[in-house]
Amino acid sequence: MxxxxxxxxxxxxxxxxxxxxxxxxxxxxxxxxxxxxxxxxxxxxxxxxxxxxxxxxxxxxxxxxxxxxxxxxxxxxxxxxxxxxxxxxxxxxxxxxxxxxxxxxxxxxxxxxxxxxxxxxxxxxxxxxxxxxxxxxxxxxxxxxxxxxxxxxxxxGARVFSSSYPIKSPEDLKGQKLRMPNNPIHVKLAESLGANVVIMDLGEVFTALEQGVVDGQDNPMSTFRQEGWFEVQDYIYETNHMVxxxxxxxxxxxxxxxxxxxxxxxxxxxxxxxxxxxxxxxxxxxxDRKFLEEQGIAVETPSDEERQQLIDAVQPVYEMLYEKYDWAEDMINRIRSVE
CATH class of the missing domain: 3.40.190.170 (Bacterial extracellular solute-binding protein, family 7)
Structure with a gap:
């Protein structure tokens, strides 16, 4: 060996x-x-x-x-x-x-x-x-x-969640098997939202979605369109959780x-x-949104209240970041202060 x-x-x-x-x-x-x-x-x-x-x-x-x-x-x-x-x-x-x-x-x-x-x-x-x-x-x-x-x-790209099952609120993410990239922030994000994480390379995603190995994933709508995932997924939750x-x-x-x-x-x-x-x-x-809707994809945009629910749910991610990086909290404040 x-x-x-x-x-x-x-x-x-x-x-x-x-x-x-x-x-x-x-x-x-x-x-x-x-x-x-x-x-x-x-x-x-x-x-x-x-x-x-x-x-x-x-x-x-x-x-x-x-x-x-x-x-x-x-x-x-x-x-x-x-x-x-x-x-x-x-x-x-x-x-x-x-x-x-x-x-x-x-x-x-x-x-x-x-x-x-x-x-x-x-x-x-x-x-x-x-x-x-x-x-x-x-x-x-x-x-x-x-x-x-x-x-x-x-x-x-602004990342959104897609799934084979309806996602109309943050609660609907719980229990879903979501493909995430091999990145601790992305993994912690999905876990904080109650999803079951499956890590895999991007090139494996289409087949995994098609065969039901995973229920969904997160990527920009442009990637969703370019990769042809609209052929094997039906729902998008337009969270734009990362740009x-x-x-x-x-x-x-x-x-x-x-x-x-x-x-x-x-x-x-x-x-x-x-x-x-x-x-x-x-x-x-x-x-991209119009194209996907024409392919039969239901695109749901979170309300302001639901967005705040998502932000509250991912507090463990921020805690992880604050513990790992002494500059993280200041960085988040800098970003949020930009008009």
């Missing part, structure tokens, strides 16, 4: 090394013809607002404003690896840029903030928080710990090679890209 484990580790190392060599060679070849290659890796589909904005704004504007000194290439759908790999590739300088979720929360605890439940009033409030002083505060904390330049916050984020980041090693003028250009275009991403996402929410 030990020999097998060593063999697996060796294979992983070799794959990582080969990919690094290929990407480096790609950079050199492209640089000679079209300017310095800037690879931007994501795991998201081409239709995701993040990738749409990268294609519509970031790629053309960087190339235009730098007079072709940089050639931006977007690698979507995990072409360069999963989120954790992209994060590691970016901080090691193998990949110049990435747009990923908060996979780094275990290394940089404050990056777990987007997973705090019921801290945002709505998506518009979340945008003001991420793009305002609180977002800058978290980004600064991140940059102090990691060799990465934090460029902009993007939306990764997850996606971060546009650059290798500090690459950032330091840029002139001050080019750094300013990259920062400005990153913020313009972020604005375009938020606009696309906010405009897509109603379209």
């Amino acid at each position: 030990k020999k097998l484990n060593v063999g697996k580790k060796t294979i992983i190392f070799l794959v990582f090394t080969m990919l690094a060599i290929i990407l480096a060679g790609c950079s050199e070849a492209t640089s000679a013809n079209k300017g310095i290659l800037v690879k931007v890796g994501t795991t998201l589909s081409p239709s995701n607002p993040v990738n749409v904005a990268l294609k519509e704004v970031f790629e053309p504007e960087i190339e235009k404003r730098t007079n072709g000194r940089y050639n931006v290439e977007i690698y979507d759908s995990g072409q360069l690896g999963g989120e954790k790999q992209l994060y590691d590739f970016t901080r090691s300088g193998i990949v110049e840029m990435t747009a990923i979720g908060t996979v780094m929360w275990s290394e940089v605890p404050m990056m777990a903030t987007p997973d705090f439940p019921f801290v945002f009033k709505d998506v518009a409030h979340a945008r003001r928080v991420y793009q305002g002083e609180v977002g800058e505060y978290i980004a600064k904390n991140f940059e102090e710990q990691e060799p990465i330049k934090f460029l902009a916050w993007n939306p990764n 997850s984020s996606n971060e546009l980041m650059m290798s500090k090693e690459f950032w330091d090679t840029l002139s001050e003028e080019d750094q300013k250009i990259f920062q400005e275009v990153a913020l313009e890209t972020s604005n375009r991403t938020w606009d696309i996402y906010e405009n897509s929410i109603e379209d």
Whole structure:
């Protein structure tokens, strides 16, 4: 067994090394013809607002404003690896840029903030928080710990609950088998609402829902639509309990090679890209809801009273956060104080 484990580790190392060599060679070849290659890796589909904005704004504007000194290439759908790999590739300088979720929360605890439940009033409030002083505060904390330049916050969707059974109130979540990601905050959230947690990878969810291994799950409506779960689920409880984020980041090693003028250009275009991403996402929410309702999905939105019931029920999550992070209570107060 030990020999097998060593063999697996060796294979992983070799794959990582080969990919690094290929990407480096790609950079050199492209640089000679079209300017310095800037690879931007994501795991998201081409239709995701993040990738749409990268294609519509970031790629053309960087190339235009730098007079072709940089050639931006977007690698979507995990072409360069999963989120954790992209994060590691970016901080090691193998990949110049990435747009990923908060996979780094275990290394940089404050990056777990987007997973705090019921801290945002709505998506518009979340945008003001991420793009305002609180977002800058978290980004600064991140940059102090990691060799990465934090460029902009993007939306990764407002999470809702779906189920094969009606959910018309917080009480209806009790006893349901809910798939949750392998994240202690998400797990504690579901448990606090009385659900039975089943942890599994996203790629396994459709089959698990279809076969009744789980009754439901939580994800943004956009993901629910893109993954086709409307074929095997009937009900959505639009709690928007978390408004997850996606971060546009650059290798500090690459950032330091840029002139001050080019750094300013990259920062400005990153913020313009972020604005375009938020606009696309906010405009897509109603379209996703309409599409799902046309597929026969019953979408129930909690009343103000029910939302407060949900907030009260997840107090154990806050207690866990306060015990684990000495900055958590202050962070929640900062977020809730944003108008």
